[in-house]
Amino acid sequence: MPGQETSVARRGPLGRPRRTRPGTSQEAPRGQVTPLGEVNWTGTRRSSYFPVIFSVLFLLTFVGSYRLAQVEPLLLFEAAGRRNILKFVSGMFPPDLSWNFLSLLGRPILETIQISLMGTFMAVAIGFPIGLLATSSLTFKGILNEREMAASRPRALLHRASYLLARAVLSLFRTIPEFVWAFMFVRAVGLGPFPGVLAIGISYAGMLGKVYSEILDHVNPGPLEALQATGASKLTIILYGLMPQALPNVVSYTLYRWECAVRASAILGFVGAGGIGQQLEISMRMFNFNQVFTLVAILFVMVAGVDALSARVRRAIMGRERI
Amino acid sequence: MANTATQAARLAPPKGRDFPSASTLMIMAGFLALMIWSYVGTEFSLRGLLGGESAAQIWTYAKNLFPPDLSKDFLLKSGYWTLETFAISFLGTILAVVIALSLVFFSSRNLMFAGLLFEMERSRPWVRVLRTGLYLGAKSTLNILRTVPHIVWALILVFAIGLGPFPGMLALGIHTGGVLGRLFGEVVENVETQPIEALQATGATRLQILFYGILPQVLPDFVAYTLYRWEVNIREAVILGYVGAGGLGQQIQIAISLFLEHRLLTLILAIYIIVTLVDYLSASLRNRLV
Numbered sequence: 001m002p003g004q005e006t007s008v009a010r011r012g013p014l015g016r017p018r019r020t021r022p023g024t025s026q027e028a029p030r031g032q033v034t035p036l037g038e039v040n041w042t043g044t045r046r047s048s049y050f051p052v053i054f055s056v057l058f059l060l061t062f063v064g065s066y067r068l069a070q071v072e073p074l075l076l077f078e079a080a081g082r083r084n085i086l087k088f089v090s091g092m093f094p095p096d097l098s099w100n101f102l103s104l105l106g107r108p109i110l111e112t113i114q115i116s117l118m119g120t121f122m123a124v125a126i127g128f129p130i131g132l133l134a135t136s137s138l139t140f141k142g143i144l145n146e147r148e149m150a151a152s153r154p155r156a157l158l159h160r161a162s163y164l165l166a167r168a169v170l171s172l173f174r175t176i177p178e179f180v181w182a183f184m185f186v187r188a189v190g191l192g193p194f195p196g197v198l199a200i201g202i203s204y205a206g207m208l209g210k211v212y213s214e215i216l217d218h219v220n221p222g223p224l225e226a227l228q229a230t231g232a233s234k235l236t237i238i239l240y241g242l243m244p245q246a247l248p249n250v251v252s253y254t255l256y257r258w259e260c261a262v263r264a265s266a267i268l269g270f271v272g273a274g275g276i277g278q279q280l281e282i283s284m285r286m287f288n289f290n291q292v293f294t295l296v297a298i299l300f301v302m303v304a305g306v307d308a309l310s311a312r313v314r315r316a317i318m319g320r321e322r323i
Numbered sequence: 324m325a326n327t328a329t330q331a332a333r334l335a336p337p338k339g340r341d342f343p344s345a346s347t348l349m350i351m352a353g354f355l356a357l358m359i360w361s362y363v364g365t366e367f368s369l370r371g372l373l374g375g376e377s378a379a380q381i382w383t384y385a386k387n388l389f390p391p392d393l394s395k396d397f398l399l400k401s402g403y404w405t406l407e408t409f410a411i412s413f414l415g416t417i418l419a420v421v422i423a424l425s426l427v428f429f430s431s432r433n434l435m436f437a438g439l440l441f442e443m444e445r446s447r448p449w450v451r452v453l454r455t456g457l458y459l460g461a462k463s464t465l466n467i468l469r470t471v472p473h474i475v476w477a478l479i480l481v482f483a484i485g486l487g488p489f490p491g492m493l494a495l496g497i498h499t500g501g502v503l504g505r506l507f508g509e510v511v512e513n514v515e516t517q518p519i520e521a522l523q524a525t526g527a528t529r530l531q532i533l534f535y536g537i538l539p540q541v542l543p544d545f546v547a548y549t550l551y552r553w554e555v556n557i558r559e560a561v562i563l564g565y566v567g568a569g570g571l572g573q574q575i576q577i578a579i580s581l582f583l584e585h586r587l588l589t590l591i592l593a594i595y596i597i598v599t600l601v602d603y604l605s606a607s608l609r610n611r612l613v
Binding site for chain 2 (some may be wrong): 061062064065066068069070071072075076078081084086088110111113114115117118121171172175176177179180183184185187188189192193195196197198231263266267270271274284292296299301303304314
């Protein structure tokens with residue numbers, strides 16, 4: 001999709017968000033009044049209607065959505081709602097810390113981690129090759145393919161087709177939420193952690209593949225050209241020119257995705273795909289809110305732990321690769 | 324020839340790539356162990372997947388999905404549910420922005436008590452304690468909002484106010500509010516200090532510094548993060564339907580539970596269309612605004 005190139009920098013925790021330099025045209029939304037009281041037109045008159053159109057559309061969407069979503073803020077303050085929320089909150093205390101309950105949780109906690117790990121492995125195994133195919137600088141564009149593309153037309157078409165196909169597959173994989181994948185895999189292969197792994201593997205393959213291809217597309221072409229000038233083969237160029245440049249970002253994004261996978265695999269249990277989510281759903285449906293409290297606390301510790309671990313690994317890798 | 328070779332050897336970094344160091348080997352071993360551990364623990368079966376039983380099951384299921392149910396009646400309904408999902412994600416994101424914006428400035432350490440703005444301050448200790456307390460309060464609120472998964476929020480809210488898209492939208496907004504609050508907070512804590520210093524030198528008050536020194540710097544990033552979260556939210560809005568919060572998710576749950584596979588495919592196509600549309604909208608808005 002055009003215009004999504006910037007999303008690599010935005011999406012992952014690949015360093016801090018890009019800071020806009022003061023004084024550039026990016027400082028304020030184009031055509032809008034900056035807090036300094038000036039109108040930032042960035043020299044084009046073409047976009048002067050944009051704020052108006054944008055506001056009108058935004059308002060219309062807002063009103064339409066408001067009606068469609070059946071928003072009734074008063075519901076929150078009604079006696080029944082208030083009573084339910086009170087029941088919920090008071091039911092949470094004291095949290096259930098009995099050994100009976102806690103001893104049930106060891107296995108699901110480990111299972112959640114295992115699902116996230118195996119799912120991420122599978123996602124890399126599927127996403128990386130497809131991501132390579134979906135990289136325009138590897139399949140049909142730029143210096144690596146110049147000669148080949150000029151040489152034979154059918155071959156050029158084949159390359160382009162494989163690129164488009166890879167992109168379509170990736171977008172199909174990632175547009176369908178992992179939850180829906182899990183639902184279908186549970187139906188197809190039965191309950192347990194296995195469908196959870198498949199769901200994470202497939203949907204994260206789509207995301208990883210897309211981001212990998214963006215990273216690979218944006219490497220510095222200099223080393224690649226230098227390698228080609230020495231007569232290196234395509235594989236050599238990929239291995240020694242492309243990968244060393246892309247690897248830190250690839251690894252860092254993969255780790256970030258793993259963090260997300262931990263969170264996702266905790267949820268997947270709701271549809272019967274193993275892990276701590278299954279217990280969470282049971283407690284929720286039985287109105288055992290004190291157990292819900294314990295489970296959410298465990299989830300918090302787990303996610304925070306994984307975040308910290310992955311941040312450390314990421315720093316170690318990024319640091320080492322940069323020296 | 325030999326000369327260049329020795330030169331290359333001398334230029335090469337001390338830790339050669341060809342001889343992995345002990346720490347690299349250990350990392351690799353640990354990695355492998357993790358892989359085996361999770362392979363066994365998840366009852367993963369590669370053989371089953373590559374041409375075995377599981378592959379056959381998946382294939383059968385996939386075959387059953389076709390053809391999609393394209394009757395006019397169902398298409399119209401799907402369109403309505405799709406719009407409902409869109410509405411949930413849209414309003415949820417707006418609610419999230421409201422929540423995040425109302426808490427983010429309290430949860431940034433450089434605006435509350437630390438750093439440049441407070442260097443010169445000789446405030447009474449209790450003011451400082453109050454500020455720190457406010458900071459901790461805002462920060463932990465955001466943490467709670469963020470840590471509780473949106474599906475749990477949805478369950479709580481469905482329990483409190485009943486089925487329908489409204490609790491879904493609230494759940495999405497509450498959870499995303501926590502996420503955006505954290506992302507926004509990082510942006511605010513990492514602002515460029517020169518403009519602030521310059522403003523401070525002119526004698527600007529703290530509120531003026533916020534408006535003229537900090538907001539112009541952070542707004543583009545705020546917009547970008549919001550749009551990115553919107554893309555995530557449209558997917559999560561689908562998930563929320565599962566617990567009874569309306570939209571496509573609810574219908575998907577019904578279709579899967581009742582083995583209405585043809586309808587399921589239609590709904591999946593609807594998800595594909597709406598998610599792609601939102602991705603596209605968000606990307607083009609980002610290009611325009613940021």
